[in-house]
Amino acid sequence: xxxxxxxxxxxxxxxxxxxxxxxxxxxxxxxxxxxxxxxxxxxxxxxxxxxxxxxxxxxxxxxxxxxxxxxxxxxxxxxxxxxxxxxxxxxxxxxxxxxxxxxxxxxxxxxxxxxxxxxxxxxxxxxxxxxxxxxxxxxxxxxxxxxxxxxxxxxxxxxxxxxxxxxxxxxxxxxxxxxxxxxxxxxxxxxxxxxxxxxxxxxxxxxxxxxxxxxxxxxxxxxxxxxxxxxxxxxxxxxxxxxxxxxxxxxxxxxxxxxxxxxxxxxxxxxxxxxxxxxxxxxxxxxxxxxxxxxxxxxxxxxxxxxxxxxxxxxxxxxxxxxxxxxxxxxxxxxxxxxxxxxxxxxxxxxxxxxxxxxxxxxxxxxxxxxxxxxxxxxxxxxxxxxxxxxxxxxxxxxxxxxxxxxxxxxxxxxxxxxxxxxxxxxxxx
Amino acid sequence: xxxxxxxxxxxxxxxxxxxxxxxxxxxxxxxxxxxxxxxxxxxxxxxxxxxxxxxxxxxxxxxxxxxxxxxxxxxxxxxxxxxxxxxxxxxxxxxxxxxxxxxxxxxxxxxxxxxxxxxxxxxxxxxxxxxxxxxxxxxxxxxxxxxxxxxxxxxxxxxxxxxxxxxxxxxxxxxxxxxxxxxxxxxxxxxxxxxxxxxxxx
Numbered sequence: 048x049x050x051x052x053x054x055x056x057x058x059x060x061x062x063x064x065x066x067x068x069x070x071x072x073x074x075x076x077x078x079x080x081x082x083x084x085x086x087x088x089x090x091x092x093x094x095x096x097x098x099x100x101x102x103x104x105x106x107x108x109x110x111x112x113x114x115x116x117x118x119x120x121x122x123x124x125x126x127x128x129x130x131x132x133x134x135x136x137x138x139x140x141x142x143x144x145x146x147x148x149x150x151x152x153x154x155x156x157x158x159x160x161x162x163x164x165x166x167x168x169x170x171x172x173x174x175x176x177x178x179x180x181x182x183x184x185x186x187x188x189x190x191x192x193x194x195x196x197x198x199x200x201x202x203x204x205x206x207x208x209x210x211x212x213x214x215x216x217x218x219x220x221x222x223x224x225x226x227x228x229x230x231x232x233x234x235x236x237x238x239x240x241x242x243x244x245x246x247x248x249x250x251x252x253x254x255x256x257x258x259x260x261x262x263x264x265x266x267x268x269x270x271x272x273x274x275x276x277x278x279x280x281x282x283x284x285x286x287x288x289x290x291x292x293x294x295x296x297x298x299x300x301x302x303x304x305x306x307x308x309x310x311x312x313x314x315x316x317x318x319x320x321x322x323x324x325x326x327x328x329x330x331x332x333x334x335x336x337x338x339x340x341x342x343x344x345x346x347x348x349x350x351x352x353x354x355x356x357x358x359x360x361x362x363x364x365x366x367x368x369x370x371x372x373x374x375x376x377x378x379x380x381x382x383x384x385x386x387x388x389x390x391x392x393x394x395x396x397x398x399x400x401x402x403x404x405x406x407x408x409x410x411x412x413x414x415x416x417x418x419x420x421x422x423x424x425x426x427x428x429x430x431x432x433x434x435x436x437x438x439x440x441x442x443x444x445x446x447x448x449x450x451x452x453x454x455x456x457x458x459x460x461x462x463x464x465x466x467x468x469x470x471x472x473x474x475x476x477x
Numbered sequence: 478x479x480x481x482x483x484x485x486x487x488x489x490x491x492x493x494x495x496x497x498x499x500x501x502x503x504x505x506x507x508x509x510x511x512x513x514x515x516x517x518x519x520x521x522x523x524x525x526x527x528x529x530x531x532x533x534x535x536x537x538x539x540x541x542x543x544x545x546x547x548x549x550x551x552x553x554x555x556x557x558x559x560x561x562x563x564x565x566x567x568x569x570x571x572x573x574x575x576x577x578x579x580x581x582x583x584x585x586x587x588x589x590x591x592x593x594x595x596x597x598x599x600x601x602x603x604x605x606x607x608x609x610x611x612x613x614x615x616x617x618x619x620x621x622x623x624x625x626x627x628x629x630x631x632x633x634x635x636x637x638x639x640x641x642x643x644x645x646x647x648x649x650x651x652x653x654x655x656x657x658x659x660x661x662x663x664x665x666x667x668x669x670x671x672x673x674x675x676x677x678x679x
Contacts, residue, residue, distance in 0.1 A: 064615050082631055103511060104626045108619055115615050204486065204538055208531045208618035215626065219521060223509045238512075 058145065065149035068112045072153035072186075075108075076101045077160050087332045087381030091172035092241035094161050095179075102185045102236040103218065109150045109186055110193030111211030116146045117270065118197035118206040125272040135275055143267045147190045154183045171329025172243055177252035178306065184259035185235035189214060191263035198270035232304025233296055235259050239306040243329050244362035246310035250302035258295030261288045309366025315359065321345065322355035326378065330360060333381045340390045346452050347423050351463045353398055363392075384428075391424035398423070402469035414440040415471040422447045422455065443476045450477050485559050486536040493532040494567045497525050501574040501594070510633070511626070517633025519647055520589055522575065526597040526646075527625050529567035531618045533560060534605030537670065538614055557671030560606060564663065568598040592650040596659040600645055601625070603662035610669050 059066060076098055083097030084090075120142060128135050158179060164170070196210040221234040232251060265288050268281070277285060315325040318334045322341055326333055341355055348354040361367045361375035369375045377392045379385045394400075399416040402408075414431070418440060421427040431444035450458070458477045465471040501522045508518035537556060572591035601621045608620030628644040638644040641655040648655040 068616075079630070100512070100630050103630055104623065107622055107626065111618060111622070112616070204535050204614070205489075205532065207614065208535055208622070211618060211622055212527065212531070215622070219509060219524075223507065223521065 062116075062145045062149050064112060064116055065146055068108065069149040069153045069156070072105050072108060072150065073156040073160070075105060076153065076157035079104075080157070080161055085380040085382070085385070088330060089168055089170045090243055090329045091165055091170050091174050092243050092245070094165065094170065095174050095241040096239075098157065098161070098179075098182055099237040099239055099241070102182060102189075103238065105153070105186055106189035106218065106236055107211040107215040109190040110196070110214040111207045113146055113150060113190045113193035114197030114200070114210030115207035116197065117142075117194045118200060118202045120146075121198045121201055121272040128272060135271070136281065139271060140267065143191075143194060143270070147187070147194055147267070150190045151183070151187050154186050171327075175241075175247045175249075175252075177249040177256065178241065178247065181252040181255040181259075182237055184256045184263070185237060187263045188235035188259035188266075191266040195266040195270040198272060227300075227303065228305070229300040229303040232299050233258065237306075241307070242362070243327050244309060244311055244366060245307035246366075247307050248302060248305050251299050251304050251306055254295045254298030254302065255304075256295070258292055258299060261292035261295060264288050265292065309362040309364055311359075311361055311366055311368065313359075322358050324358045324360075324376065325373070326360045330378055330381070333378055333386070336381060336386050337376075337378070337389065340386050341393075343425065343452075344390050344394070344423060347456050348459065349456055350460050352467070353394070353423075353459075353463075355393065358393070387424060387426040391420065391426040394420045394423045399466045399469045399471065402467060405469070408469055411439065411473050412469050412471060415443070415473050415476060416466060416469055418444050418447050418473075418476060419459070419466055419471070422450070440473060443473050447476055484539055485563075487563075490529070490532055490536055490563050491566070494529050494570050497528045497567070498570045498574040500528070501525050501571055502577060511629040512633040517629060517635070517647075519629045523589055523593055523597055523646055524625055526567070526571060526594065526601050527621055529563075529571070529598060530601030530605045530621050533563045533567065533602050534609045534617065534621075535614065536563075537606065537609060553671050553673075557667050560602070560667050560670050564598060564602045567602070568595045571595075571598055588649040588651065589647075590650055592656070593648070596648075596656045597646050599663040600655075600659035603659070603664075603666035606666035606670060607662070610673070 079101040080094040080097035083093045083100065085093060124138070124142070128138055131138060158174075192214060193207075193210040196213065197206050200206045200209070218234060218236050221231050229251075232255065235255075237255075265285065268285055268288075312327075314328045316328050316331050316334070317323055317325040319338050322345060324334060324337055324341065326337070341358070345354055355374060355376075357373040358376040359369045359373045360378055361369055363377055367375055374393070374397060376389055378389045398420055400420060403413045403416050417430045421430045421432065421444070427433075427444070427448070431440055434441040434444065447455075455477065459466065462471060462475055465475060504521040504525065506520070507522070508520045510517060511519055537559065571594045575591040575594040601624070604621040604624055605618065609617030611617065612619070625646055628638070629647060632638050632644050635641075635644045635647045635649070635652075638648075641648050641652045642658050645652075645655045645659060
């Protein structure tokens with residue numbers, strides 16, 4: 048045990064900075080994963096989204112730290128490598144492992160903590176393993192970039208910060224010059240959002256994992272302080288890694304870097320009547336407050352075709368396929384805004400706004416329908432609530448927002464066809 | 478005096494400031510969403526003060542630590558003067574570049590001109606200097622880097638930050654608290670440089 052203990056102490060001394068940074072990065076990833084949780088919900092997809100976001104900040108940090116560590120080692124190591132009895136590759140890869148290893152270990156450490164949290168709190172869902180592997184490979188690529196950068200530049204006063212800023216600048220560049228999504232995904236940072244309403248497309252994730260791992264190994268191989276020529280076996284290994292990198296990159300570009308597509312697993316829990324609301328099991332906490340919101344909406348729409356009967360939680364766009372007789376409800380969060388937005392999106396999807404999409408519809412009519420939608424949902428943030436007091440529609444909204452429910456319901460029943468066909472005028476409003 | 482200036486890489490700092498001004502001009506009113514929700518745009522030009530900020534802080538590290546430790550003349554005032562003069566240079570040049578920017582599209586990135594640029598130079602230089610003092614050259618740079626990158630990921634819209642401190646870099650010109658905090662950070666950094674002992678010994 049003693050030699051083992053000595054080896055560990057020696058490793059801790061040599062890799063003090065990477066070990067410290069490992070702890071910092073782990074904490075940062077966990078913090079960002081927790082920050083991505085939504086009020087009242089406990090979903091694995093939210094935690095994975097936070098982990099994905101963290102690649103934007105952990106990349107530059109890992110890059111800068113590894114650049115600092117490798118730049119300090121490069122000059123003294125060159126002479127030692129030339130006169131060493133061990134092979135150059137074994138010395139270099141051992142140092143790379145000591146430097147990059149602790150930094151990269153931050154990711155599994157963070158995932159382990161999140162897994163314990165997820166299991167003890169009953170988080171809904173499970174992380175998609177290829178997604179996690181792709182994220183891990185992003186961190187490896189960032190650290191390897193910094194390692195090679197530091198080795199190339201040497202111990203200058205700006206080496207570490209230059210590596211960090213260069214990595215971030217490349218990220219900005221890759222995101223900003225209008226590249227197709229597949230090409231942008233060749234940069235090691237994932238900013239996709241995971242969701243419970245998704246079908247995963249693992250091609251991009253596997254492609255990224257292979258690409259970033261191969262590029263990392265190539266960078267570590269190229270980071271040779273002694274600048275020796277490649278031996279034939281090393282040349283073959285480099286060629287193999289290059290092929291892997293090209294293959295992985297081609298897979299990413301071919302699959303357009305897409306991680307997921309809209310999909311409803313229909314893992315529902317249903318509750319209530321008039322309306323019956325079916326929500327994804329992970330959103331179970333939303334049943335009671337959403338029923339309250341829709342009860343108010345139902346009072347306003349009673350006797351019209353807008354009145355909800357059976358609602359199924361769904362995803363907007365691709366994958367939005369409620370069962371026959373059911374209507375979709377979208378739910379972003381269980382907080383007050385999320386719940387009202389859910390009712391508002393129902394009103395706009397099944398109300399008159401769809402008819403208002405026709406080109407040439409007069410603004411006054413669109414405004415009249417928007418005022419009704421805002422009244423129905425009790426949500427005016429994006430509509431009439433933003434109007435200037437003297438703007439057309441402002442006075443009508445002020446009147447409409449104060450109309451009692453029974454009176455408003457009676458008015459809606461008599462004007463339902465005009466509302467649904469977007470032929471309502473401001474003068475028709477109560 | 479000349480030797481002091483040379484060892485604090487005035488030539489390199491001038492180059493960094495010139496490159497930063499060019500990047501500000503190239504970026505123009507260009508903005509990017511760092512957050513995966515796509516919500517909240519970050520004006521790229523406002524991130525550029527990170528370059529002179531960390532360069533000024535990194536340049537404080539002396540390559541002649543052994544000689545300076547036993548120097549007969551007190552050089553803390555020189556170090557503070559180095560921070561003040563280089564910050565003034567960077568702020569003036571970048572603010573000049575920002576004057577030439579066209580107004581940005583969209584309210585989210587509007588009203589961010591020379592004032593925001595000067596504020597960011599002060600804040601990030603201050604954060605860099607304090608970071609290097611606290612964490613050394615290994616990790617000191619991480620303080621301003623994290624201040625620039627992390628907030629837009631957690632708070633996409635600057636108006637979500639009531640204190641205006643966390644998202645200081647992305648606040649508009651009129652954000653009084655952000656400007657005051659930036660000045661305070663910079664003043665503390667100058668004080669730290671001029672009044673406290675250097676990690677190298679003096």
